[in-house]
Amino acid sequence: MGAGREGGCACGAVRYRLASDPIFVHCCHCLNCQRQTGSAFVVNLLIEADRLELLAGEPRPVDAPRDDGSVQKVYRCQDCQVAVYSEYGRPEVLFVRGGTLDEPREIEPDVHIFTKSKVGWVTIPESQAAVEIFYDREELWPAESLERLDAVRSRETAS
Numbered sequence: 001m002g003a004g005r006e007g008g009c010a011c012g013a014v015r016y017r018l019a020s021d022p023i024f025v026h027c028c029h030c031l032n033c034q035r036q037t038g039s040a041f042v043v044n045l046l047i048e049a050d051r052l053e054l055l056a057g058e059p060r061p062v063d064a065p066r067d068d069g070s071v072q073k074v075y076r077c078q079d080c081q082v083a084v085y086s087e088y089g090r091p092e093v094l095f096v097r098g099g100t101l102d103e104p105r106e107i108e109p110d111v112h113i114f115t116k117s118k119v120g121w122v123t124i125p126e127s128q129a130a131v132e133i134f135y136d137r138e139e140l141w142p143a144e145s146l147e148r149l150d151a152v153r154s155r156e157t158a159s
Helices: 031-037 143-158
Strands: 006-008 015-018 024-028 042-048 052-056 060-065 071-076 083-087 093-097 111-113
Touching: 006 052, 031 042
Parallel strands: 024 111
Antiparallel strands: 006 015, 015 052, 024 042, 042 093, 060 071, 071 083, 083 093
């Protein structure tokens, strides 16, 4: 995919650049994601927060309720309200919405998750990993991705 990818919201008030490839890419079919996006699934690029450079605007965090009673922070453009990225309780790793990239067609998921609630008309390519709920990171993530996650967690506990 390549570092330097850019994206932003629909109105252009928020613009960002990714300083590296993502750690991993999820295509999530859970009911929470379906409800929050108004679509069949969401594509999230997991990336270290310090590798997302805001070029313009400041997305506003909104607490979005989840079915389990918890909340996640969804960062939205303050003007057009498009969700640009999310945080799931760990601010050091962001989940950038794949559809906000300038070239979203170049993104392919590393895994499809929560396929137990996938809508029937979506077909997952046989070449892509898919799990009914979630997966074991150690089994699915490349070694470099695991190292990056360990590094960012180490920085967080050291501060």
